[in-house]
Amino acid sequence: xxxxxxxQTEISVVExxxxxxxxxxxxxxxxxxxxxxxxxxxxxLVFLIRRNSFDEQNEISGRYSWNFQKSTSSFNFTITASQxxxxxxxxxxxxxxxxxxxxxxxTFGKGTLLTVNP
Amino acid sequence: SQTIxxxxxxxxxxxxxxxxxxxxxxxxxxxxLYWYRQAAxxxxxxxxxxxxxxxxxxxxxxxxxASRPQDRQFILSSKKLLLSDSGxxxxxxxxxxxxxxxxxxxxxxxxxxxxx
Numbered sequence: 001x002x003x004x005x006x007x008q009t010e011i012s013v014v015e016x017x018x019x020x021x022x023x024x025x026x027x028x029x030x031x032x033x034x035x036x037x038x039x040x041x042x043x044x045l046v047f048l049i050r051r052n053s054f055d056e057q058n059e060i061s062g063r064y065s066w067n068f069q070k071s072t073s074s075f076n077f078t079i080t081a082s083q084x085x086x087x088x089x090x091x092x093x094x095x096x097x098x099x100x101x102x103x104x105x106x107t108f109g110k111g112t113l114l115t116v117n118p
Numbered sequence: 119s120q121t122i123x124x125x126x127x128x129x130x131x132x133x134x135x136x137x138x139x140x141x142x143x144x145x146x147x148x149x150x151l152y153w154y155r156q157a158a159x160x161x162x163x164x165x166x167x168x169x170x171x172x173x174x175x176x177x178x179x180x181x182x183x184a185s186r187p188q189d190r191q192f193i194l195s196s197k198k199l200l201l202s203d204s205g206x207x208x209x210x211x212x213x214x215x216x217x218x219x220x221x222x223x224x225x226x227x228x229x230x231x232x233x234x
Contacts, residue, residue, distance in 0.1 A: 035221075035222070047223075091162070106164070111161075
């Protein structure tokens with residue numbers, strides 16, 4: 001069965017520090033998708049990135065970067081020069097085609113609460 | 119562009135009362151629709167999903183039901199609320215299989231339900 005582990009329950013940093021959020025996944029399928037979502041205090045889940053299993057290139061978007069390594073089944077997320085507005089819960093999620101026979105179901109990790117202090 | 123709405127934003131209901139939460143999507147046709155619940159402790163649990171009008175799949179047996187009376191409308195209901203139904207309810211949509219990738223789900227603002 002598929003599983004997503006976010007071992008860091010809470011992380012606290014000071015503004016301008018870099019921070020990496022870890023995500024380790026388990027799946028038996030060769031075709032799968034990985035996601036990161038941000039949940040600010042308002043509650044809405046905001047989609048950040050989607051990566052398919054055939055694309056191991058790292059991605060950078062502004063201060064955000066993602067490191068996908070199939071060899072270690074990890075999809076880590078780094079925020080460079082963190083800001084107070086980055087404070088949120090961050091979820092890693094997995095979608096694979098064995099999920100009930102279709103590709104509709106996301107398996108979420110339990111999330112990492114990031115607090116960026118001024 | 120697509121937008122997703124949920125209402126009400128917050129709700130306080132007594133135990134045993136009925137429930138109706140509504141979710142609507144704009145800017146897309148025949149989306150896949152989902153209901154999630156997030157209890158204290160942050161975990162997200164998929165409750166129901168729908169690939170079309172009148173087509174509902176339940177992921178977890180519980181006190182809740184879902185309906186999809188229109189293409190872009192998804193309703194979560196209960197006849198009698200339990201204390202354990204308290205939580206944050208999120209609706210999400212994704213593109214249908216005929217429209218492209220079905221894997222990215224986009225979430226609404228959520229409804230915070232407190233059952234007393």
